[in-house]
Amino acid sequence: MKKVLEGSMAISDSIRMTEPKVISAYPITPQTHIVEHLSQMVADGDLKAEYVMVESEHSAASVVLGASACGVRTYTATAAQGLLYMEEVIYNIAGMRLPVVLTVANRAVSAPISIWNDMQDSMALRDSGAIQLVAENNQEAYDMHIQAYKIAENPEVMLPVMVCVDGFVLTHTFEVVETIDHIEKVREYLPPLNMKYTLDINNPFSFGTVGEPSVYLETRFRLSNAINNSKSIIVDAANDYKEMFGKYEGALIDTYKMDDADTVIVAMGSVLGTIKDVVDELREAGKKIGVLKIRAFRPFPADEIVNALKNIKNAIVIEKAVSLGKGGILSCEIRDALYQRRINSVNVNGYVMGLGGRDITPKNIYDLIIKAEKEEDVDGEFFGLNNELLNKVF
Amino acid sequence: MKEVRIHGRGGQGSVTMASILALSFFDDGKYCQAFPSFGSERTGAPVQAFARVSDSPIRTRHQIYDPDYVVVQDVTLITSVPVAKGLKDSGKLIINTETDLKEIIKNFGDNKINESSVILFPALKIAMKILGKPIVNTTLLGAFSAITGEVSIDSVKKEIEARFGSKLGKINADAAQAAYDYIKGEKIGF
Numbered sequence: 001m002k003k004v005l006e007g008s009m010a011i012s013d014s015i016r017m018t019e020p021k022v023i024s025a026y027p028i029t030p031q032t033h034i035v036e037h038l039s040q041m042v043a044d045g046d047l048k049a050e051y052v053m054v055e056s057e058h059s060a061a062s063v064v065l066g067a068s069a070c071g072v073r074t075y076t077a078t079a080a081q082g083l084l085y086m087e088e089v090i091y092n093i094a095g096m097r098l099p100v101v102l103t104v105a106n107r108a109v110s111a112p113i114s115i116w117n118d119m120q121d122s123m124a125l126r127d128s129g130a131i132q133l134v135a136e137n138n139q140e141a142y143d144m145h146i147q148a149y150k151i152a153e154n155p156e157v158m159l160p161v162m163v164c165v166d167g168f169v170l171t172h173t174f175e176v177v178e179t180i181d182h183i184e185k186v187r188e189y190l191p192p193l194n195m196k197y198t199l200d201i202n203n204p205f206s207f208g209t210v211g212e213p214s215v216y217l218e219t220r221f222r223l224s225n226a227i228n229n230s231k232s233i234i235v236d237a238a239n240d241y242k243e244m245f246g247k248y249e250g251a252l253i254d255t256y257k258m259d260d261a262d263t264v265i266v267a268m269g270s271v272l273g274t275i276k277d278v279v280d281e282l283r284e285a286g287k288k289i290g291v292l293k294i295r296a297f298r299p300f301p302a303d304e305i306v307n308a309l310k311n312i313k314n315a316i317v318i319e320k321a322v323s324l325g326k327g328g329i330l331s332c333e334i335r336d337a338l339y340q341r342r343i344n345s346v347n348v349n350g351y352v353m354g355l356g357g358r359d360i361t362p363k364n365i366y367d368l369i370i371k372a373e374k375e376e377d378v379d380g381e382f383f384g385l386n387n388e389l390l391n392k393v394f
Numbered sequence: 395m396k397e398v399r400i401h402g403r404g405g406q407g408s409v410t411m412a413s414i415l416a417l418s419f420f421d422d423g424k425y426c427q428a429f430p431s432f433g434s435e436r437t438g439a440p441v442q443a444f445a446r447v448s449d450s451p452i453r454t455r456h457q458i459y460d461p462d463y464v465v466v467q468d469v470t471l472i473t474s475v476p477v478a479k480g481l482k483d484s485g486k487l488i489i490n491t492e493t494d495l496k497e498i499i500k501n502f503g504d505n506k507i508n509e510s511s512v513i514l515f516p517a518l519k520i521a522m523k524i525l526g527k528p529i530v531n532t533t534l535l536g537a538f539s540a541i542t543g544e545v546s547i548d549s550v551k552k553e554i555e556a557r558f559g560s561k562l563g564k565i566n567a568d569a570a571q572a573a574y575d576y577i578k579g580e581k582i583g584f
Contacts, residue, residue, distance in 0.1 A: 004420045006413070169455055173429040174416045273453035361456045
């Protein structure tokens with residue numbers, strides 16, 4: 001049914017449909033509404049789950065780790081400093097191969113303190129072994145959480161999935177979302193969790209014990225294979241979802257008006273909406289331009305990206321994150337993927353924009369396109385700076 | 395697509411107003427979007443909320459700089475916040491005030507504005523009479539419906555009632571209706 005929902009409400013409703021048994025979270029802006037709604041659902045009896053109150057994000061992640069190891073479906077959500085505080089536990093969840101799903105309401109990291117949106121928080125966990133999917137709008141956020149469990153719980157995967165949703169820009173925006181009317185359909189798409197190894201007093205196993213030098217390399221190799229091989233499972237999850245619910249927002253990547261394009265803007269998350277509107281206007285004016293959406297950031301869909309970009313001239317990468325001391329993250333990985341395959345005809349320029357909630361306007365995007373097409377090998381240049389402010393002392 | 399910018403102070407229900415507006419647009423069969431200005435919410439501090447309405451799905455996410463409509467909940471904001479900034483020539487600026495238009499216009503400084511674009515509306519007076527409280531968001535929603543014709547008063551009242559529950563919802567819907575009637579020239583009782 002089509003409804004007008006706040007992003008957080010859409011996400012919590014989608015989680016309700018997946019019927020997790022244990023939810024644990026510590027409130028942090030802009031994630032708060034999501035877990036408030038879930039807590040209300042549990043209190044009202046609309047969701048039969050245990051909602052565990054904790055004193056920190058580290059504990060929240062630890063609760064879902066423990067519960068997941070017992071073989072039940074679990075959920076948590078966080079943002080920014082909260083995610084950084086969870087980081088240690090998330091590496092453990094991945095290493096123990098537990099199918100936890102968590103929402104990251106993407107927010108800038110301190111200092112300075114910023115409650116506003118960018119993707120520096122989830123990028124800090126890119127090497128953790130957690131799958132990272134990024135939603136473009138609230139419909140996709142709704143659909144993606146259901147797909148996330150399908151991917152995480154696949155016996156070949158068994159990994160945490162982070163669903164990245166732009167804080168405020170999506171979590172606090174009301175828009176039209178089509179929800180699933182019948183929970184039975186979700187149960188059909190997402191059968192009950194059935195883990196091969198669980199914490200069971202009648203059949204004891206240990207999780208996360210010491211991996212001596214004689215075995216550690218192999219366990220990490222298998223973890224690495226599991227996340228790399230999850231690409232096909234992510235694609236299947238998207239296709240099966242389309243078949244059952246009629247919604248498809250891409251799988252690993254998605255292309256928009258790229259057929260004949262000379263220039264392509266590459267981005268992740270909610271900024272894609274504004275970019276697509278700009279691209280429509282430029283197309284009407286006769287410019288051959290398209291958009292490449294990265295929907296799965298981990299595993300990194302290198303083959304799919306190269307395949308999509310190999311015949312174009314300019315790739316303009318817009319990212320709301322930066323690797324301090326290096327430059328662009330997404331742009332660097334795209335350039336690496338092209339280099340590995342010996343494709344040197346694509347001019348990749350990467351720009352850092354919108355950090356800490358700085359609004360990205362259509363004019364910013366027009367201005368960037370004009371500038372980027374004249375440049376080469378830009379690696380994470382900050383775009384949209386207020387030069388007046390830079391001349392002042394901080 | 396039409397864009398609405400709401401100026402208020404923390405605690406006046408600007409974000410609530412934007413979301414009720416979005417829900418009402420949807421009830422009228424349109425696509426909609428509503429979002430706050432994402433600030434740290436503090437009582438009394440200037441806040442903004444935004445709403446968009448369109449016949450087709452809305453993708454863009456940037457804040458609203460060239461609104462078709464601006465609603466100002468608290469007239470004292472006009473001395474410190476450029477409420478008229480970017481307003482389209484064909485746009486409307488709706489201000490809750492009983493002050494004289496000439497006095498109001500003086501405050502816009504660089505943001506030149508056509509006098510006919512400004513609509514002064516005594517939302518506080520109506521709200522005090524019906525709600526007994528200086529909360530003007532629902533009253534302004536009724537006025538918005540009457541002034542702009544972008545949303546039906548029935549949808550606005552329905553969503554106000556859905557939002558505030560039976561008792562509070564009913565009197566707030568009455569306030570919206572009274573504002574609507576006031577604008578439509580039936581200033582009975584005011």
